[in-house]
Amino acid sequence: CKEKFLDLAPLSSASTATFFKTQADMITAINGAYATLQAGGQYGNYYILGEIPSDNTTPVLSGSVTDQDEFDKFYIRTTNPVLLARWNDGYRGIYRTNTVIDRIGAVAMNETLKARITGEAKFLRALMYFNLVRVFGDVPLVLKEIDDPSEGYEYGRTPASEVYAQIIKDLSEAQQVLPDSYSGTDVGRATRGAAKSLLGKVYLTNKQYAEAAAVLKEVIDSGIYDLLPTYAAVFNPANKNSKEAIFDVQYKKGLVPREGSGFGNTFAPENSGNAVIQFGGGGNNRPTPDMEQAYEPGDLRKNISMATGYTNAQGNRVDYYFVKKYLDAPVVNGDSDDNWPVLRYADVLLMYAEALNETGKTSEALPFVNRIRKRAGLNDLSISSQANMRLAIEQERRVELAFEGHRWFDLVRTGRALPVLQAKAAAIGIKTNLTANNLIWPVPQSQIDINPSIIKQNPGY
C-alpha cells in the first residue's frame, strides 16, 4: 500500500547510503579509522602482546582466566581472545582505511586535504598491517572496502613478504603527501615524520638496514624532533605531542563521551584502593624482578617507569611491582590523559643506531646510544664490537622504551627471543619446549573455523 509508511530509515544513526559524500564526511570517516587505534586489540591492550611474552612483565593473577598467562608461559590457545581481538580490531581499522581510500576519489573537496587524508589512511593501514604481520605472520591482505560479506571468504593468507611490500608501498606514498607537522586542532594526526619513522622500523624488521638508516636519518635531519630534557617530562600529559612524540595514540580525559585512557588503572596494583591512583588498579603487566635488575644503578628512568611497592591507606607498605609511566589521575575510572606512545624520537635514535651498527658503522652508532644514556643520568659507553653494540642497543631499548610495548617485537626482530626466553623459562618454570614456532602466534580459531578451506593454522598450533 503506502510505501512511505513502510520505508523507514534509521532515525538515530546515519546510513551508508547517504554518507561519504562531502569533505566533512571524509574527515569524520578518517577520524573513525584513527579511533580503532584505541581498541583493545590494537593499542588499548598492546602490552599483552608487546611485553608479557618477554622478560619485562608478568600478567595479572587471574586464576582460571588464562588469556594473558598463556603469553607469559607459552601455552597459547588458538581460541585466546587477545589474539582474536588483535585480528578483529586490526581488520576493522583496515576496513575503515580502505573505505576512505576507495571513496575519497569521488568526493568533491579540497585536493590538498584529499591527498592528506589519503596519506593518513595509508599510514594507518600500514601500521595496522605491521601489527598483524608481526603477530600472525602471513595474513590476508585486503586493500579494498568489502561491501558484501561473502567476498570475505575469498581471502586466504598472503605471504608476509607481500604484506611487507604493501606496507612499504603505503608508507612511501604516505610520506610524500603527509605534512611535516600540524597545528591547532589537527595535532595528533599522522605526519611525514611518523610515516618515515614507521618505514624505518619496517625496514629494520625486514633487515633492510641501509634503507632503514637512510629514512631514519631523514627524520633526524628534519630538525622537527628532539629529546625532551628529562625522561619524566616525556610521560607528563602536559607535554603531550611534544617534540619527542612522533606518533601517539591520542587520549583525553573529561570528554563526553569519554575519550580518556585507562592505562593507569590497568597497571596499578590490585586492591590498592586509591593509594596509587584514584579508582584503584587492575594489577596488569607487572614488571618482573629481572626487569627491575635491568636498570643500572643510578638510572633515572627506573623510578619513573616502575615501582616495587606502595604505601596503603593505613600507612603500611605493600610489596607490589607495577608500571607507573602512566599515572595521570582520572576523573572517572579509566579516564586519564595519558597517550600511548607508538613512535617517539628516542626510539628513532636507537633504531638509527641499530641500522648503522648492522651496516657495520658501529662507531657512528655509539653517540646515539650515549645521547639516550646521558638523559638517563648514565655514563657514556665506549663499545667497538658490533656484537657488543647489538647487546648494548638491546639493553638501552629495554630500559628506555620499557612498558611501551616494544620489548617482545625487538627480541623477535633481532633474533634474540629464543636465548632470552630460555633464561626466562628456567626462572619461572615454563614447561613448553620453545622453538621458532613460538615466535608467531596462532591464527584465531574462529577465523579458521569460519573459512577452514582457505585459512590455515600456523605450524605448532
Add this chain to the structure above:
Amino acid sequence: EETNAQELLARPVSITIVNQDIRTALSRIGKSAEIKFSYDPTLLQNANKVNLTVRNEPLAQVLDKVLNPLRLSYDVSGKYIILKRQQAQSLLEMRGRMNPLSVPIDVTVSGKVTDENGSELPGVNVLVKGTQRGTSTDSNGEYTLSVPDPSAVLVFSFVGYETMEMAVGNNTRLNVSLKVNTKALSEVVVVGYGTQSKKDVTGSIASLNTQAIKDMPVTNIAEGMAGRMPGVLVQQASGAPGSGPSIKIRGLGSISAGNGPLIVVDGQPLNSGDLVNGSGLNLINPNDIETVDVLKDASATAIFGSRGANGVVMITTKRGKAGKSTINLDYYTGIQEVSKTMDMLNAQQFVDFSKSAHNNAYLERVPGASVSDLNSARPAGQRYRYPRGEFPGLDFDNPAGIQSYDYQSLIFRTAPISNYQLSASGGSDKVQYMVSGNYLKQDGIIKQSGIDRYTFRSNVDAQVSPRIKVGMSISPSFTKERRVNSDGHWASNGVINAALSQVPIVPIYQADGVTYNSQASIAAPYDWAGVTNPVANITEADNNVNTLRLLGNTYLEVGIWKTLKYRGSVGGDITYLRQNLYRASTMPLNQLLPPNVSTGSSITSQNINWVTNHTLDYSFDLGTAHRFTALIGVEAQQNTLENNRVDANNFPNDIVRTVNAGVISGGSSFKEQWSLASYFGRVGYTFNDKYLFNASIRRDGSSRFGANQRYGVFPSASVGWRVSEEPFLKNVAAISELKLKASFGLSGNNAFANYGSIGTLGIDNYVIGNGLANGLATNVIGNPNLTWEKSRQTDIGMELGLFKNRVFFLADYYSRITSDLLLSVQVPSLTGFTSANQNIGRVENKGMEFGLTTRNTVGTLAWTTDLNLSFNRNTVLALGPTGDAIRSGSGVGETNITVLGEPLGNFYGYQQIGVFRDQAELDAYPHFADSRPGDVKFADVNNDGVINANDRTLIGNNQPDFIYGINNTVTYGGFDLSISAQGVQGGQILNLSRRFIENLEGNQNQLATVLDRWQSPEQPGNGIVPRANTRSTGNNNAISSRWIESASYFRIRNITLGYRLPSSLSDRLKIQNARVYAGVQNAFTFTKYLGYNPEVSGYENALTGGVDYGSYPLARTYTIGLNLSF
C-alpha cells in the same frame, strides 16, 4: 454467545427414527441439533410411536413433522425448545381447567436465579413442570410465578447452564443457583480477528479460563499459564517483583529473532519483538482477564502473518453482561520467603579449604617451600600468603576464633505481599460495563526490592442502534518498582554473586560499626579478589523505575446487510518509563572501600504503539447442510521507541540524589520505529456439521526488511472431521465427541533488528588537537535481501470426548520447519565486521501434545483432573551455505555451539571424566601441560593423545525432553481444594555461577561441594571436584561438563483450600457470595540442581539458552484471601 432462534431453527438435521417413543425421538433430535426440549410430560401422554427419516432438513421442518400430529407448537429460548399446545387446543384445555372444583388455589412463588458465583442471571426460563406456565427472570435475576399447588415443580433453564428442577413445597421464595454446563463443545475460542465455536475449530488452540488460577498470587498472567497448556513452556527465571516470565510455544523456531509469541489483547496486537514476550503482559492485571487462548498451529496463527510463527497468545478481558450489577472485592495477603538457599562454606570450613589452596600453590611453585613458612618468607604478589594475624581476629592457623557470616541470610527476608481488587460489572440490554481497580503491593525477598502496582480497567460496550455497536476498553496502569542489582557480577556490585562469593569471615561494617566494609579491606596482602559487600550492594544503591502504561482500544461494529458486518478498531499501547539510578559514596566498589565517587543516572523511555484494523465479516447459513463464513480485513501498525539517558558523578553528598546535584558526565539518546501494513482474509465452511474446512491468508509489508523483500504472503488451510456425527458412531453412547483434524500453513517471524537490512554508521570518536574529534564508521553492513523467517507447520490432531465428555482427551502431532533463519552471522572478520545480518539455515521442531481432562466424580464431591504432556524435538537442518557451526558465548568465551543435526544451542566444552587421582593416573592419560594430580581429567575426545581445544565437544542442551502439568480441583460442599503441579524433564543447565563459587581458588567463598574435593591420592574426594589451588592449573575451570547439571524438576506450584460461606450466613450479611481461602505458591520443587532455580532462561538467546549466572530466586508465598460479591 446467544444463539439466535433463527439460526437454531435453520440447523440441518439428518436423522432416522424407527418406531421410537416420542421422548426418545425428541431426545435424539435434540442431540443432533444440539438443542434441548422442555415440556410438560402430559403434553406427550397420547403420542404414538414416531417414524421419521430426514436428510439435512432444517430443524424447523423436522419439528413440524413430529409435533404437528400432536397438535403441539413451540417457543425457542436460548437453546431450549419449549413445547406447548397449539393455540386452539390450548384454549379448549383452558376452559376445561376453569372448572373451580378441579383448580386448587394458586400459590405465588418468587425468587432469584444466580450462577455458581452468585451473579444474577437475567432471562432464565422458569416453567411449572408439566404445564406451559412459565416466565423468565428479570434483569436482577428475579422471577415471580403463580403455581397451581405446592406439589408443583419448577424447571429452570438457561443457555449455557444445566437445567434444574425444584419442588415448590411450602416456599414462597425459591432461590436457585444454576451450574455452568461444562459440555466443552458449547464454548467458543478466540481466534484471530474473531471467535469460533469450539466444535468448528480445526486448528490447535489451548485455552485457559482464569477461573482456574484465580487464587494464585500471580502478578503476570504468564505465571498462571505455566503447566496448564500443552505445548506451552513458561519459564520464570527471575523472582524479582515485576519481572515477566518467558513463554515459548512448541520449541525454539528462531536463532536470534524473537522466540516469544505475539501477544494480542482484546484483538489488539501488542509490540512484538521482545525476546521475552511475557514482559509484554506486565502491567496487565491478571484479575481482569477472562480467558487466554494460545494459538499454536499454522492454521490458527497464519492470519497473524509475519508475527505468527512463534504462536499467538490471545488475551480476552472481562466484559459486563446485561443484568444487575455485581460488585466484587477480592483480597489476598501473604508472606513470601526464599524457596531455596545454597549450601555454602562457613568460616571454619572456608579457612581449612583456603589454607590448603594457598599452600598447594606455594609448595608447587617454589622449590624448597614448606607449609610452615611464614608469610614474610613467601614471595609477595603470588597468592602464596594467607591471613595469619595481620588483621585482628583473622589467623587461619587458629581458625576456632574466627567469626562466621552467612551473607545469604543478610540479603534475603520474609516479605509481605497484598493484592486488592475491586470491580463492578453489569449493564442493561443496551450498555454493559466492567470497571476494576487493583492495587498490588509486593515486597521482594531480597531486601529493599519490591513493587507497588496500580491497574485500572474500564470495558464498555453499547448497542447504539440495532445495527450499530460501539465499545471501548481502556486500561491505565502505573508501577513503582524498587529494583536491586540482584543478578550482576560482584565486581559490578551484584547482590547475589557478592553474597555467595565474599569469604564468610568479613564483617559487613568496619570497626566504627557504620561504614560499610568489604573483602577489599583484607584482600591486598594476599592477592585476593576485592569482592563487594552484598548488603551495601542493596542498601547503597537506588534503582527506582516508574512505569506508566496506557493500553486501550475503541471499536465500531456496523451491521451492513443480513449477516454482513463491519468492525473497525483503533488501539494504542503507550508506555512511559522513568528510571533513576544512584550509587552512594558509601558503597564499597570492586577493590575499593568507601568513600567512593557517587554516580547517578536518569533514564526516560517512551514507546508508542498504535494499531488500527478493519474487517468485514459474513456468515452464510440457510439452514441447509452448508454453513459458510468469510472475513477480510486490513491492518496497519506502527511503533516508535525513544530513549534518553543522562549520567552524572561526583555528587557533593548523598543527600540530593538526582542528576542535577552531580557533575554531568555523559548521556545518550536514540529513537527508532517500525511499521507493518497488512491485508488478510479467512473462509470457513462446514458441511453437515461434520466436515469442517478453514483457510486463511495474509499479506504483510514490514519496514524491517530490505526493499527487495518487503512483502510476505502467509497462507494456511485446515480440515476437520467430526467422526462422532457419522451414523456409525452416533449411537455409540460412550463417545460424545470424536474429531480428527489436520492443518498446514505458513507463518512468519519479523522480530529482528528494526534497521537490520540497512547499512548504518556508528559513532567512534577520537582525540585530535587534544579535543574531541567526531568519528563515524560503518558498524552494520547492509543487506537489502534480508527477509522474514518462514515457518511451515503441519498439525494433525484429535479430540475425543467420552461419557458425555466427562473424559476429554486431545492429542496433537506437529512439525514446524522454520527457514530463512534471521541471524547476525559470523563472517570472516577480515571484512571489517565480525558479523552480518543474513537469512541462513533451517530448524525443525516436531512434537506431540496430549491433554486429558477428567471429571472423576460429580455431585457433592466433585473432582476434576487436568493433565497435559508435551514433547518437542528441535533439530537444526541447515546452517548457511556451508553448514558451519555457530559458536556463541555468554560472557566467558565460547560456551555454546549450534551444529547440524542437533538441537539449537548445545553447550560446548570439555568432557570431564574424573580427577587425576595420582601421578600414575596423570602419566597414563593425555592432559594439559600444567596438569597435576588432583586436577580435572578431561576426555581426549578425538583420541589424538593431546588435550587441546579440539577435544571440546557437545556436553548438553537446555531443551527439555518433555514438559507436563497436573492440576486437580476438588469441591465438597462449601470447600474447594486445588493442587497444581508442573514439571520439566530432561535438558541441562550450564551453571556458570560455579566458576565463581566452585573454582577452588581459595579467595572467594565456595559451595559446600568443595568439601568433597581431591586432597591427596589417599583422600581423592568424589572424583569430580578437583584440588584447591590459588594458582589453578590443568585448565580445571574451563567450560566443561563439570558445570553441567540436570534441568529436570517437578514443582508443586500451588495448593489452595477455599471455603464458601453458606448462603444462610451470607444472606444475613447481605452478601451474595463470600469465600475465604488459603494457599501456597511454589510450595515444593523437587530438583537436583545446585542453583536457586532450574527454570533458567537468563540468557534468552536461543543459541545460549540455559546458561545460569545466578539470578533472583523464586519466592515461596503463603497467602490467605477473601472473595466477596455484593
